[in-house]
Amino acid sequence: MTDRMTDQTVAIEIAPEMWVPATRDGAAAEYIAAPSLTFWQDVRKRLWANKPAMLGLGFIILLVLAAIFGPMLSRHTYFEQDLKLSNVPPLFQTYAVTDSAGATTRFFFNSGNLNLYEVTPSGEVAGLLRPAKKDLIKKQQQFKFGDREVVLDTAKQQLSFADGAALAPGGWQWNMSNLLGTDQLGRDVLARQLYGARISLTVAFVATLVNFFIGVFYGGLAGYLGGKADTIMMRIVEVISTIPLTLYVILIMVVFNSGFLSVVLAIGSVYWVDMARIVRGQILTLKQQDYVAAARTMGASTPRILVRHLLPNSVGPILVTLTMLIPSAIFIESFMSFIGLGVTPPEASWGTLTSEAVETLRAYPYQLFFPAAAISLTMFAFNFLGDGLRDALDPRLRT
Amino acid sequence: MSTPLLSVSNLSTSFFTSRGEVKAVRGVSFELRAGEILGIVGESGSGKSITCMSLMGLLRSSGRVIDGSALFEGRDLLTLDEDELSALRGNDISMIFQDPMTSLNPTLTVGEQVIETILRHRKVTRAAARARAIELFELVRIPSAAKRLRSYPHEFSGGMRQRVMIAIALACDPKLLIADEPTTALDVTIQRQILALLKELQGRLGMAVILITHDLGVIAETADRVLVMYGGMVMEEGPVRELFARPSHPYTRGLLASIPDLRDDTHHRLTPIPGSPPDMLRPPKGCPFAPRCAHAMAQCNAALPPLYDAGPVHRARCWLHHPQAPRVAGITAELVPA
């Protein structure tokens, strides 16, 4: 009641010009509509705003570039071995010994294999230092630098001069000849890492592509044919999806023997079921939609209908499935390599690199870091991108 | 004048989203007497549901009542805590939703969904609650009631599910029933049955009803009084006959004009007035209907019109009712100047 009273008291004087019809422009200016975006513009905007997804995308782009160009730029190859320089770390503490002639030798001690390596002033590893004398009983080695003598106690892992004074380590030095060190066969870890990225990514992309084509073809055919054929084809899919697929990748690898091509084939031929389901589902729904019927009555051919109308509408879910399939493929490949069924040495993939690093885990735990980090970060990147894509395509699902 | 059952004044509700504050309801006031049927009508997004959800304390997490009061039997619903509110919900005030296909839990029997409501609010045994549930099913005319209690929602048709929803709503003899578009999702023939049932039960049980709908035809047949909402506000308010006879707001006139013939039952759906409702993230500072209004004046864009008396119990929020405003036939022509 009070409300109405106050309303009536608002019967204040209003200037006569206010009673003229409003100009449409004025009204339009007053009412600012949100700019209308097309579906894909909207998707791009939402994806762009999703920081983890963009970070993931950025990482993936960098990774692909590194995998393509990295091995070309690298000084080392992935297979060239140097057993004298095996298991060299990427970072070490140098010691310097100057003899009476004024010649200084810099070197570092590799505690994993109890060797001394000479280091150039620029931080390159010049080579293995050979002990002048080895005393196996006292577990001591003697090294001569001109007229000076250094004793390495391999049991205590200590360096001292002949007079017993301990050697003081100099500063930390980054390994300039092998930026990420070398592996147990003296191969450059960086080169192998880059090459491994190339293999892992190629396997993943090609296998995903193979899955994509099989899935689209199978699902498209089932959805397009419909009826009995569809029912039977989907029963088959149901059976396949209950089979533990990793086992089949393994069996196929056993049949074809290890190697790059068999990995691609094995992974590529097995994981297309989701794709087939999505494509079929999309085609079934779209088949019922009016514009497809309209296109048909207007005489459009079947392939034309598929390409022009059906596929563009399925792009979203297919894209999401693909981004999720790539990391699974990377993972399966590395899994296979890890149990000895992947690419064959000296070829490298992140899986073989990890399993090689595991072999030397006790002495050189840091060697696990690079392959493990590479594969984990890549998984993160694809996961973030996939999640982001899904959210961008279907904002209703955003949680 | 007897005190009303529910008296809402200046209710304002906003959603605080990542894009900003969505002002869904902006200062809604109305009264409801016991046993009265109030229709709320308006286009999609006009704030009808949010008004009722605010009263029930059922807003989703980003929504908040920011102003107003809602006295129900002397208690302000908006200040009750969750425990007090939940004791009231389903008991004194109950609600039916638009889509019977999704508003029942698919994994519980319909009987359980009725019985749990009774057990929540009444101190009775399970057997007594069951007996009451059967009684309710018979009341809403679900055949072979005792047997159907054990069925799951998916074994019912849409119309039958809505009857189950009504049974749940009536389980504890509510004083107020809020029906949010109870028939929108149903076939035309089923719609009429459900509406007839609602009206009959209302007459029998004497509760007050708030009936939200898009359909002015439904309002004409069922309601005593109408609230026309637009842009989160009440645009016009009055008794059904009065409002249909003398629509005093351009928006209401637009709504009515979009129905070819009220007696022709087939076309009660609103055919939209050209243009679309305002974006409630940035509501216009003047009349929210101005961009779509054929009579819009400079004043309409400049300031929000107040609610003017358009009759003794009839009000409309439009500058045309200002004493100095030009007269427009059909809206203010019959109006006696103040």
Added chain:
Amino acid sequence: MTAYVVQRLLLMLVTLFAIITLTFFLMHAVPGGPFTSEKMLQPEIQAALNAKYHLDDPLWLQYLNYLRGVLSLDLGPSFKYAGMSVNEIIAEGLPVTMKTGALALICVVALGVPLGIVAALNRNRWPDTLVMVIATIGVAVPSYVIATVALYVFALRLGWVPTFGLDDWRGYFLPVFALSGFWISFIARLARSSLLETLQQDYMMTAKAKGLKRGTVLFKHGLRNSLIPVVTVLGPVVANLLTGSFVIEQIFALPGIGRHFVLSITNRDYTAIMGITIFYAAVLMVMIFIVDMLYLVLDPRIKYRADAK
């Protein structure tokens, strides 16, 4: 109801049959056949194998024989370990794999689901963020990386747990952790999004509008419905715990079936590969069947749909 059970049972049998067939022919597609080794066999073993498998018989007859063997639960002799049958290899490894696998499965359900619920109920607050960060790490970092890092840190550096074997009860920690890590994370994410989606459902609004107490709304109406998708993936989870055990058993040197399987791959022990694959598949089919039955209990609509067909 019966229709559904029969349908699921049938699907299980068909799948199992498909697996046996596929495995048999895949192994016989190995260049030179499964029983011609790179190394020369001792003549008597070759003769025994020939006798056992009727290797001179046409392929289809061999297949029927193998099928008969599998049906009478006899997976044949190992090809590499003279005198040992595939059944014995499986029997030897089974306890280890079962124990770690069962513990891992328990962890997945007992940790994954509650974590997901806590996250969903605290949406966008710190418990949610914490769970999601951990779960994201869990799904992104491969299990063998988790396993080796954990092995290095907790066994080699800290010495809290043994580096290999299960003789000490503490030996279970790392393998079970590595095996279940991914799936705990996966289930936590799934349970979270499923519960969030369920909370948005209209019937949850109805439950609140009926005045039900918050706990009733959440547990009686929300949880059960949101668990349906979680139950659906339990079948694949079991499958993956089994295959996951290949690397985990290798890293922690556990004498389980997975280790035997990898060994038989390295040794090209074709009968063992074939037998263990079929055994895995059978275990999995049974698990999937159990999950399907669980599903029936949780979701009354299933029964209805299957009967309607």
